[in-house]
Amino acid sequence: MKKEIMLGNEAIARGAWEAGCHVAAGYPGTPSTEILETIAFKYRDIKAQWSPNEKVALEVAAGASVAGARALATMKHVGLNVAADPLFTFSYTGVNGGLVIINADDPGAWSSQNEQDNRHLARAAKVPMLDASSPSEAKEFTKLAFDISEKFDRPVIVRITTRVAHSQGIVNLEEKQNIPLKDFVRDPKKYVMIPAHARPRHVFIEEQIIKLKEYSTTSGLNFIEWKNKKRGIIANGVAYQYVKEVCSEDSILKIGMVWPLPDDLIKEFASQVEELYVVEELDPFIEDYVKSLGFKVKGKEIIPLCGELTPEIVDKALNGKNIESPLPAYQGVIPPRPPKLCAGCPHGFVFNILKKLDLVVNGDIGCYTLGVLPPYSAMHSQGCMGASIGMHLGFEKARGDEMARNSVAVIGDSTFIHSGITPLIDLVYNKGTGTVIIMDNRATAMTGHQENPATGKTLMGEETFELDLEMMAKACGVKRVTVVDPRDAELLEKVIKEEVAAKEPSVIITKRKCILKK
Amino acid sequence: MKNVIFAGVGGQGVILVSKILMDVALKNGFDVKESEVHGMAQRGGSVECHVRFGTEVSSPLIPKAGADYILCLELLEAMRKLEYLNKNSVLIINREQINPAPVEIGAMEYPSDIESWLKNNFPNTIIVDTGEILKEVGTKRALNVVMLGCLSRFLDFNIKDWEESISKFVKESALEQNIKAFKMGRELIA
Numbered sequence: 001m002k003k004e005i006m007l008g009n010e011a012i013a014r015g016a017w018e019a020g021c022h023v024a025a026g027y028p029g030t031p032s033t034e035i036l037e038t039i040a041f042k043y044r045d046i047k048a049q050w051s052p053n054e055k056v057a058l059e060v061a062a063g064a065s066v067a068g069a070r071a072l073a074t075m076k077h078v079g080l081n082v083a084a085d086p087l088f089t090f091s092y093t094g095v096n097g098g099l100v101i102i103n104a105d106d107p108g109a110w111s112s113q114n115e116q117d118n119r120h121l122a123r124a125a126k127v128p129m130l131d132a133s134s135p136s137e138a139k140e141f142t143k144l145a146f147d148i149s150e151k152f153d154r155p156v157i158v159r160i161t162t163r164v165a166h167s168q169g170i171v172n173l174e175e176k177q178n179i180p181l182k183d184f185v186r187d188p189k190k191y192v193m194i195p196a197h198a199r200p201r202h203v204f205i206e207e208q209i210i211k212l213k214e215y216s217t218t219s220g221l222n223f224i225e226w227k228n229k230k231r232g233i234i235a236n237g238v239a240y241q242y243v244k245e246v247c248s249e250d251s252i253l254k255i256g257m258v259w260p261l262p263d264d265l266i267k268e269f270a271s272q273v274e275e276l277y278v279v280e281e282l283d284p285f286i287e288d289y290v291k292s293l294g295f296k297v298k299g300k301e302i303i304p305l306c307g308e309l310t311p312e313i314v315d316k317a318l319n320g321k322n323i324e325s326p327l328p329a330y331q332g333v334i335p336p337r338p339p340k341l342c343a344g345c346p347h348g349f350v351f352n353i354l355k356k357l358d359l360v361v362n363g364d365i366g367c368y369t370l371g372v373l374p375p376y377s378a379m380h381s382q383g384c385m386g387a388s389i390g391m392h393l394g395f396e397k398a399r400g401d402e403m404a405r406n407s408v409a410v411i412g413d414s415t416f417i418h419s420g421i422t423p424l425i426d427l428v429y430n431k432g433t434g435t436v437i438i439m440d441n442r443a444t445a446m447t448g449h450q451e452n453p454a455t456g457k458t459l460m461g462e463e464t465f466e467l468d469l470e471m472m473a474k475a476c477g478v479k480r481v482t483v484v485d486p487r488d489a490e491l492l493e494k495v496i497k498e499e500v501a502a503k504e505p506s507v508i509i510t511k512r513k514c515i516l517k518k
Numbered sequence: 519m520k521n522v523i524f525a526g527v528g529g530q531g532v533i534l535v536s537k538i539l540m541d542v543a544l545k546n547g548f549d550v551k552e553s554e555v556h557g558m559a560q561r562g563g564s565v566e567c568h569v570r571f572g573t574e575v576s577s578p579l580i581p582k583a584g585a586d587y588i589l590c591l592e593l594l595e596a597m598r599k600l601e602y603l604n605k606n607s608v609l610i611i612n613r614e615q616i617n618p619a620p621v622e623i624g625a626m627e628y629p630s631d632i633e634s635w636l637k638n639n640f641p642n643t644i645i646v647d648t649g650e651i652l653k654e655v656g657t658k659r660a661l662n663v664v665m666l667g668c669l670s671r672f673l674d675f676n677i678k679d680w681e682e683s684i685s686k687f688v689k690e691s692a693l694e695q696n697i698k699a700f701k702m703g704r705e706l707i708a
Contacts, residue, residue, distance in 0.1 A: 003544070005537070005540050005541065005544055005550060005552075110555055134551070134578070162555070163553055163578060163579065166553065166554050166555065167551065167552060167553040167554070167578040168536075168537070168540060168550075168551065168552040168553075168554075168578075169550065169551045169552070169575075169578065170544065170549065170550060238577075238578070241576040241577045241578065242576070242577050242579075244576040244577075245576040245577040245581075246581075310579055310581065310582070311577045311579055311580075311581040311584075312581040312582045312583075312584075315581065323581075323582045323583045323601075324583065325583060325600070325601060325603070326603060326604060326605040326640070327600055327603060327639050327640055328639060330597060330600070330635060332629045332631060332635075333626065333627075333629065334594065334597045334598065334629065335594070335618050335620045335621050335626040335627070335628065335629075336618065336620065337527065337562070337563055337564045337594070337595075337618035337619070338563060338618070338619055338620075339528075339561030339562060339563040340561055340562050340563075340619045341561070342561065342562070367561065370561065373619070374619070374620070374623055374625065375619075375623045
């Protein structure tokens with residue numbers, strides 16, 4: 001069999017292709033972005049697209065599935081929050097062609113605003129979740145997820161974490177399966193979720209979860225590696241790899257299907273070992289479940305709840321091993337190397353002026369979030385995609401005109417399209433008077449210059465309609481819309497002063513291509 | 519099992535050389551794993567790659583005190599990797615200083631005693647000058663491959679394998695320069 005070294009995300013793209021996936025949609029987000037980029041680059045027989053946000057991406061994938069295709073949606077963990085609405089109800093409708101969602105969690109928050117553990121979402125939405133521990137598993141699980149999806153009529157989530165997504169390993173290459181489109185059958189009882197249809201679907205889902213629990217025990221996705229029975233360790237994801245490395249004498253129950261969990265297998269394992277442990281990153285998800293089955297187990301009392309795990313953290317927790325450094329501690333100060341806006345970055349010109357004018361800045365998600373750091377130190381709130389504009393209105397509602405005359409919201413082009421349009425409508429509708437700066441650098445830059453609806457190009461590189469942000473803002477009801485080249489500092493300062501002073505909603509579009517974009 | 523860490527600053531090509539090393543290891547029949555953090559790399563942050571190869575590799579991360587070789591493409595970055603050293607590790611550093619943002623804006627100082635401190639406290643430190651080589655090769659961008667050449671001196675792979683893997687990952691137009699950079703890097707280690 002042909003082997004290749006692949007990044008976890010490349011392996012997922014390969015898995016989707018081998019599974020005969022027809023349609024793939026997503027929104028860029030570290031550490032998930034390379035999945036669709038790889039599909040667009042290498043597996044061009046899949047119709048792949050960047051959607052404006054994750055909710056739309058999942059809806060496109062769900063539509064493709066109902067229409068009979070095998071479909072993939074990709075996103076980072078916080079993206080699944082945005083897509084939670086379709087997730088929870090497409091769980092009710094189920095699928096026609098296999099529907100697989102790739103969810104990339106980020107323990108350690110390497111490039112995210114939080115460390116949420118999305119295993120909870122699989123449980124809450126009642127959809128199966130596979131949890132890969134390596135690039136090769138990421139490929140296998142993605143492939144298998146399509147089969148599980150069709151067999152049990154469920155969307156299936158494949159969960160990866162940063163250390164799987166951005167880790168490379170050897171992957172076996174297999175042939176592409178030739179999967180024809182399924183027939184589309186008009187079936188409103190399954191695909192139209194009015195209450196009368198939803199109630200019986202809920203019963204159906206609960207029946208499927210019972211069947212999946214059985215599958216979780218028998219499928220081989222969860223398995224026991226018996227060794228010494230004095231100590232048994234349950235582990236999932238990359239934590240399994242750390243356990244394998246530092247606890248080579250212990251028995252392991254490896255969890256590859258993390259929802260629903262395999263009751264019978266857990267009982268078999270737990271009842272035969274003297275001491276039971278769970279090693280998992282983030283929340284005590286498996287641990288709490290094992291406890292609910294009535295077993296005594298050690299987990300978060302010795303394994304950290306916050307941050308990602310490493311082999312030595314596991315080694316210390318389970319084996320009491322302390323690392324001895326051959327070096328004394330360096331007594332000097334090592335300056336950190338934080339990321340920064342590039343030299344010549346168009347955002348930098350804007351932040352220079354926001355700092356000079358000492359405005360309160362409601363920020364958003366993108367490269368420009370780095371405006372919070374020195375030398376600018378010019379950002380005072382930021383939460384999630386699109387939050388800048390709604391928060392900006394909230395500031396005004398709380399503190400009145402004086403606040404609106406001393407503050408702005410800043411948001412990037414892609415983030416504005418993702419989640420900034422509805423709050424801009426709200427700002428106008430509810431009589432806000434604040435100023436929104438759309439920092440249009442002609443790319444979804446932070447994640448590596450992906451195309452978006454305002455760049456006029458698709459993921460596959462085709463020319464397409466270019467969304468006009470100026471017209472968009474006007475259509476939301478903003479009468480004062482100004483487009484400025486941020487390099488013209490004098491003009492930009494004048495415009496910001498005027499617009500912030502104006503007692504009506506205004507939008508300033510600072511338009512200049514990202515310095516790194518070709 | 520061999521454990522190699524490449525460390526540098528975004529844009530120095532750390533991930534590329536880790537791919538070359540993995541390819542050579544795969545060709546020689548080893549299991550290989552790698553882990554990288556590059557979310558912020560394009561914005562001038564620190565970048566680090568762990569490469570591990572052996573009969574069977576579980577964790578993609580090298581444990582603390584577990585590195586056999588640490589290759590640093592910048593001086594300060596070496597100081598962030600000290601916890602991966604054990605007494606048998608070899609630390610190879612490019613003698614180059616790239617100021618991080620807090621130094622650039624005058625908020626902090628770039629430590630001036632890195633070289634002397636390492637020499638006094640960790641005898642297996644090798645600090646190399648790559649400036650002349652890069653001048654001769656004709657591109658600063660080949661620094662990563664010069665450092666790979668240094669590493670190659672310690673690993674039991676033949677030159678042909680290295681060259682083949684370099685040609686797989688480097689653009690054809692830059693191949694000749696990179697092969698030269700690799701060979702000159704190899705000569706840097708006594």
